[in-house]
Amino acid sequence: MIGPTSSERVTIYDVARIAEVSVATASKALNGTGRISEQTRDRIKRVAQQLGFRPNALARSLTSKRSFTVGLLTDDTYGRFTLPVMAGVSEGLIDHGVSVFLCAVEGNPDLTRIHLDALLDKQVDGIIATGKRLDKPLPVDLHNLPVPVVYALTAGPADAVTLVPDDRQGAIQAVQHLIARQRRRIVHVTGPETFEVARERARAYVDALRSAEPAPAEPCVLYGTWSERWGHEAVARLWSGPDHPDGIFCGNDQIARGVIDALRERGVRVPADVSIVGFDNWEIVAEQTRPPLTTIDMNLKELGRQAGLTLIRSITGERAPGGLWKLPCSLIVRGS
């Protein structure tokens, strides 16, 4: 048996020649299309196998009009939220043979434009736009692109699919957990009121308290920053008066971390005197607090996977309904 003509990559011509068929037949056999006798099909497959033939995806894309690549545009250079999303996207897509181009655009419009053009030139089948804030869109217009776009954790137009964690459901779970632990004076310490997620979680917190029985103490929301420092400060403020809370729902894990540390410094016991629930399940923080932090997980990896699969569906022509899809959060019970 003779080998391929050159020492270069083996092409379908090599396979066809050695299997003594035409390239058309080889192509069909390898792709399982057309009617081919089982015998020739097997022979062709065997030859391909032996030669280590791997089809050139570029050539294939040129005719098939599908590149099996998608672009992932992200805002979040720090990556705390984006990375799990990316991992999920990649994981969900690789099974379908699609690879993802990563574009970190850092909120720079020119850079975003450059990346977007590069993606389009490379004929991506679709684009996933993701960011760290739902209320801040990416600095580029993704409307009227020749390919479908799915949004995750960032603002998209009304007619597109936008995947976000269900902040409301997550917050309600957190509050209900505190109530189930017999907490009656539950306050909410969170980030800046300018963040839509902060307001959304706060609203859910208020509603959850209002609908609880027997009625707990009046809701109390403290807006601040997403930092440990603010957690400390909030505790100082809350403990300056006579009435202390017995449950604190924090807007993120860093705030919760600050709250827990400040409480310990005051000799307040967690969870004996005060129960704490965070938000994010950022393991590096949540597992290191003393006690470890009970918190809400946004299931971002799953969100990424769903974003990928949704995009695939759009690409293959299924018209998705569009709109905001809220994916459930989970309560992770630890020691606080």
Place this chain on the structure above:
Amino acid sequence: MIGPTSSERVTIYDVARIAEVSVATASKALNGTGRISEQTRDRIKRVAQQLGFRPNALARSLTSKRSFTVGLLTDDTYGRFTLPVMAGVSEGLIDHGVSVFLCAVEGNPDLTRIHLDALLDKQVDGIIATGKRLDKPLPVDLHNLPVPVVYALTAGPADAVTLVPDDRQGAIQAVQHLIARQRRRIVHVTGPETFEVARERARAYVDALRSAEPAPAEPCVLYGTWSERWGHEAVARLWSGPDHPDGIFCGNDQIARGVIDALRERGVRVPADVSIVGFDNWEIVAEQTRPPLTTIDMNLKELGRQAGLTLIRSITGERAPGGLWKLPCSLIVRGS
């Protein structure tokens, strides 16, 4: 003036037809190759511009044998180290028109194989392998690939280029900073001895102390885990005896965080009584300690950028010397 034939993407045929030249001429004009009269060149460019012509990168790649894509294989699913590297790679490469495929392989050999095959099928021009540990290679053999490979933060073969932070230089800088602050009893609290970086930084610490004048107290290295908890524990151990250190160089920022917290709980003042230097400049940790942490930055983004540029050079045929390239770390002085 007539528009393109169909409503589909405009091709070079549309440009040629409307500019009334052949596609060969159009191609040359647009790419600045061959001899073309300035006049026709301008006309062609104008037409291309007007039609919004963007060359199909796939078709171009098919002839040019360069896809202007590279693959980034990473081990580090958590992304604390990988993300800055990725951002750097992407940033350094987009200027050269190359896009990067992200493959999160999570130490799974089968998954890695699948990703690698997908990359090769898509004709990537090169591959960057990156991970979280220099002493743990990726679970796949990247030898004898048809494309060049550059390693960053992960173990590569001797003849390949491997980019790593200069741990030794970073550690020495940390120790010298403590010495310059008049610290004489400097200990090193770090991660597991099984980590090569832990041993490397420890060796550098010892050497830096030994070569200092006047001679400081004997070196003392405490191996443990990369956690806050261990920082606490180490302080408990160090303060159980009579002789307390006045400087602590920590193997990472989390340990430093634990050390600082434990010190505060004991009423030991930082930096008045003890100076602390961390390692990583993980801002989310380093900026939240009280006082903010002085630490070593590994310049991972720059490392990523260099990895990208090095790969480009290999792709374009420059034979790089190969071996371990150590990129300098920087001391970030904050309040500790």
Place this chain on the structure above:
DNA sequence: CTGAAAGCGCTTACAG
């Protein structure tokens, strides 16, 4: 300076 033709590696009607 410009263009006709072949080719990159594959797929897909269309014949036979």
Place this chain on the structure above:
DNA sequence: CTGAAAGCGCTTACAG
């Protein structure tokens, strides 16, 4: 069941 031919969108010798 199998193959010759055209085509995907571009580039590149080679003629003229």
